[in-house]
Amino acid sequence: MISVIFVCLGNICRSPMAELIFKKMVEERGLSLSFNVSSFGTSDEETGNPVYPPAKKTLEAHGIKEGHTARQLTLRDVINADYVLVMDSMNLMDVLRLTGGKFGEKIFKLCSFTANPRDIADPWYTRDFERAYSDIRDGCEGFLGYLMREKSEALAYDKRH
Ligand code: 4NP
Numbered sequence: 001m002i003s004v005i006f007v008c009l010g011n012i013c014r015s016p017m018a019e020l021i022f023k024k025m026v027e028e029r030g031l032s033l034s035f036n037v038s039s040f041g042t043s044d045e046e047t048g049n050p051v052y053p054p055a056k057k058t059l060e061a062h063g064i065k066e067g068h069t070a071r072q073l074t075l076r077d078v079i080n081a082d083y084v085l086v087m088d089s090m091n092l093m094d095v096l097r098l099t100g101g102k103f104g105e106k107i108f109k110l111c112s113f114t115a116n117p118r119d120i121a122d123p124w125y126t127r128d129f130e131r132a133y134s135d136i137r138d139g140c141e142g143f144l145g146y147l148m149r150e151k152s153e154a155l156a157y158d159k160r161h
Contacts, residue, residue, distance in 0.1 A: 001035070001081070002082050002147065003035075003036040003037075003057075003081045004035060004037050004080045004082065004083045004143075004153065005038050005040060005073075005077055005084050005088070006019050006038075006039040006040075006085050006110070007039065007040050007041070007042060007085065008051075008088075008091055008120075009041055009043050009045075009090070009094075009096060009122065009124075010043060010045055010046040010070065010124070011040055011071060011074055012041070012046045012051055012052040012068040013051070013132065014052050014054065014055075014087045014120055014122065014132055014136060015039035015040065015041065015053045015123065016070075017051075017055055017058070017059060018039060018085065018087070018110060018136045018140060019039035019064075019068070020059055020064045020068070021064065021133075021136055021137050022037055022140045023037050024037075024063075024064055025140055025141070029121060029144075034155050036107060039071075040074075041070055042069050042073055042074065042091055042094035042095060042098070044072040047071060047072050047075075048069060048070060049062060049069070049070045050067075050068065050069060050070075051068050052124070053153045053158065054122070054123070054129045055129055055132075057129075058129040058132075058133050069070070073098065074098075077121075078095065078103055078107075079103070080098055080104065082105055082106060084103070084107040085108055085138050085139075086107065086108070086109055086110065086122040087110060087116075087119065087136075088119035089151070093148075096102055107146070108141070110136065110139035113139060113142030114138050114139055115142075116138075118135070119138060120132060121135070139161065142154035159160040
């Protein structure tokens with residue numbers, strides 16, 4: 001079982017989109033039993049709130065239904081995760097502030113697994129939810145490809161059991 005958490009600022013746009021996109025991807029590959037996937041925000045600003053309506057609409061346009069409620073990231077969530085995937089450099093700094101600089105070996109920007117490492121711009125500000133969706137999907141594909149190359153034994157084991 002590989003535990004993955006996606007982290008953004010508010011947990012109402014990018015990280016719940018990433019959680020749901022990644023869950024769908026692993027489901028389509030028959031790998032759901034190998035993963036525990038969730039998402040969090042570094043801020044408590046949106047705690048308890050549903051996914052932001054334009055993000056929800058974008059997910060639905062891509063066939064993804066959701067029912068996520070925003071939660072703030074805690075140190076325990078980082079300790080329990082195998083991979084902490086953040087959306088941008090500010091998220092990375094905020095998570096490292098929370099951990100006191102520890103656990104850097106498992107904290108990555110999502111798009112560092114792509115051919116074009118970049119921040120995922122916050123659609124709360126850009127208003128480009130479709131762009132966020134496609135950048136996140138690219139990042140998730142890159143990350144899953146990395147796992148399938150590097151962790152293929154663990155994934156095959158989980159498939160057999
Ligand atoms: P997210 O977007 O980090 O992708 O969930 C944001 C949501 C809310 C706020 C900022 C970014 N906010 O300032 O409330």
